[in-house]
Amino acid sequence: xxxxxxxxxxxxxxxxxxxxxxxxxxxxxxxxxxxxxxxxxxxxxxxxxxxxxxxxxxxxxxxxxxxxxxxxxxxxxxxxxxxxxxxxxxxxxxxxxxxxxxxxxxxxxxxxxxxxxxxxxxxxxxxxxxxxxxxxx
Amino acid sequence: xxxxxxxxxxxxxxxxxxxxxxxxxxxxxxxxxxxxxxxxxxxxxxxxxxxxxxxxxxxxxxxxxxxxxxxxxxxxxxxxxxxxxxxxxxxxxxxxxxxxxxxxxxxxxxxxxxxxxxxxxxxxxxxxxxxxxxxxxxxxxxxxxxxxxxxxxxxxxxxxxxxxxxxxxxxxxxxxxxxxxxxxxxxxxxxxxxxxxxxxxxxxxxxxxxxxxxxxxxxxxxxxxxxxxxxxxxxxxxxxxxxxxxxxxxxxxxxxxxxxxxxxxxxxxxxxxxxxxxxxxxxxxxxxxxxxxxxxxxxxxxxxxxxxxxxxxxxxxxxxxxxxxxxxxxxxxxxxxxxxxxxxxxxxxxxxxxxxxxxxxxxxxx
Numbered sequence: 001x002x003x004x005x006x007x008x009x010x011x012x013x014x015x016x017x018x019x020x021x022x023x024x025x026x027x028x029x030x031x032x033x034x035x036x037x038x039x040x041x042x043x044x045x046x047x048x049x050x051x052x053x054x055x056x057x058x059x060x061x062x063x064x065x066x067x068x069x070x071x072x073x074x075x076x077x078x079x080x081x082x083x084x085x086x087x088x089x090x091x092x093x094x095x096x097x098x099x100x101x102x103x104x105x106x107x108x109x110x111x112x113x114x115x116x117x118x119x120x121x122x123x124x125x126x127x128x129x130x131x132x133x134x135x136x137x
Numbered sequence: 138x139x140x141x142x143x144x145x146x147x148x149x150x151x152x153x154x155x156x157x158x159x160x161x162x163x164x165x166x167x168x169x170x171x172x173x174x175x176x177x178x179x180x181x182x183x184x185x186x187x188x189x190x191x192x193x194x195x196x197x198x199x200x201x202x203x204x205x206x207x208x209x210x211x212x213x214x215x216x217x218x219x220x221x222x223x224x225x226x227x228x229x230x231x232x233x234x235x236x237x238x239x240x241x242x243x244x245x246x247x248x249x250x251x252x253x254x255x256x257x258x259x260x261x262x263x264x265x266x267x268x269x270x271x272x273x274x275x276x277x278x279x280x281x282x283x284x285x286x287x288x289x290x291x292x293x294x295x296x297x298x299x300x301x302x303x304x305x306x307x308x309x310x311x312x313x314x315x316x317x318x319x320x321x322x323x324x325x326x327x328x329x330x331x332x333x334x335x336x337x338x339x340x341x342x343x344x345x346x347x348x349x350x351x352x353x354x355x356x357x358x359x360x361x362x363x364x365x366x367x368x369x370x371x372x373x374x375x376x377x378x379x380x381x382x383x384x385x386x387x388x389x390x391x392x393x394x395x396x397x398x399x400x401x402x403x404x405x406x407x408x409x410x411x412x413x414x415x416x417x418x419x420x421x422x423x424x425x426x427x428x429x430x431x432x433x434x435x436x437x438x439x440x441x442x443x444x445x446x447x448x449x450x451x452x453x454x455x456x457x458x459x460x461x462x463x464x465x466x467x468x469x470x471x472x473x474x475x476x477x478x479x480x481x482x483x484x485x486x487x488x489x490x491x492x493x494x495x496x497x498x499x500x501x502x503x
Binding site: 029031032034035036038044045047048049051052054055056058059060 | 250253254257258260261264265267268421422423424425427428430431432434435436
């Protein structure tokens with residue numbers, strides 16, 4: 001199966017896509033790793049954002065998407081850009097989207113650290129990888 | 138009916154006999170292997186186009202089947218498809234009110250934002266084809282339609298399925314100008330990145346680069362001298378073979394597009410994006426191209442050529458008009474939506490590129 005992990009931070013979406021299983025998987029679409037919605041986006045800019053996102057899902061044959069779950073209030077709740085980006089992704093995703101809590105991600109990471117062989121070294125892509133790993137069976 | 142049925146070819150008349158509800162308004166016979174009729178469908182109450190085309194008796198009549206299999210807003214839909222005889226078929230599609238992109242670009246100037254929009258729509262439609270493991274193989278402005286503000290991929294005569302084993306399809310022999318490097322040579326082939334290459338060439342034209350359909354216009358001076366010698370010898374086959382070989386060399390070396398002709402107001406990030414689509418380490422898929430294009434298009438200034446002037450539309454609530462008066466370029470501005478422009482003396486004065494860079498600095502255009 002193909003699982004995409006999306007880390008939403010502000011108006012930036014970091015994408016990591018994995019193909020295979022938890023035991024054996026590879027990174028795919030490594031060039032499609034960042035999508036950014038401009039501040040105060042116009043309708044045309046949102047349209048292009050959606051097209052790029054959908055094309056990526058289609059090209060990589062993504063089966064499932066995992067997004068980081070936002071806190072409802074306080075730190076980590078995200079600003080208006082995050083709400084907007086998350087809303088757009090949820091409304092237009094061609095495949096099922098699951099919100100994954102950061103505690104779940106951390107727990108899986110502790111448990112299956114030895115299986116995460118192709119985890120990117122950068123912090124944000126690493127978290128996006130963990131989210132994608134959550135979606136793998 | 139606005140056209141005289143008696144003047145139409147017999148096959149076209151037979152098609153019209155099958156559609157009493159269709160009121161033909163225009164007959165187009167410029168296609169390579171068939172005809173197109175456009176007009177009003179009385180029952181559907183909308184403009185439709187009937188494409189009548191000829192094919193080999195043994196050939197699988199695949200065109201309408203392929204279109205019907207894909208449901209995407211940027212891929213032409215098919216309402217009806219029938220066979221007229223063993224070598225002639227026709228199908229009905231919606232009609233595009235602005236015709237094909239080639240003639241649209243010849244008639245009108247389009248803004249940078251609209252050009253960006255059309256290119257993303259083209260790539261989006263191609264993604265839908267590629268998802269079904271199909272390659273179009275003949276993406277060019279003449280095979281793309283414009284309806285309102287939507288681009289539609291049309292002409293599916295050269296669409297082929299990509300082999301599951303090799304990931305490639307046989308190369309098409311259509312339009313040499315649009316042939317990607319891998320479709321030329323001893324073992325030509327076509328894959329998904331080939332369509333992306335052709336989309337890149339269309340993108341260049343959307344942003345104002347002219348790709349002359351007269352092949353000889355792409356030849357260098359020494360090549361033209363040799364061509365004149367061949368023409369004098371009178372061997373037409375050798376002449377066209379030589380022209381083709383010159384074009385092929387340009388395609389292989391990535392010099393088909395003259396990047397110096399990109400209008401100066403097109404942002405460098407967009408030019409980089411287009412360059413990567415057609416030369417060097419090219420995009421492997423439409424989504425890669427779309428990702429780059431999305432980044433490059435953020436906050437894109439909406440420039441449009443209006444006759445001899447250049448207009449920047451709705452930049453933070455203001456329109457700017459750049460025009461040449463005498464030796465100097467003059468800048469005029471107005472609030473978006475207002476009628477009258479007022480001259481800006483601070484920004485005016487000097488050549489057009491000088492005034493443009495002054496305006497860019499002042500307005501913070503990237």
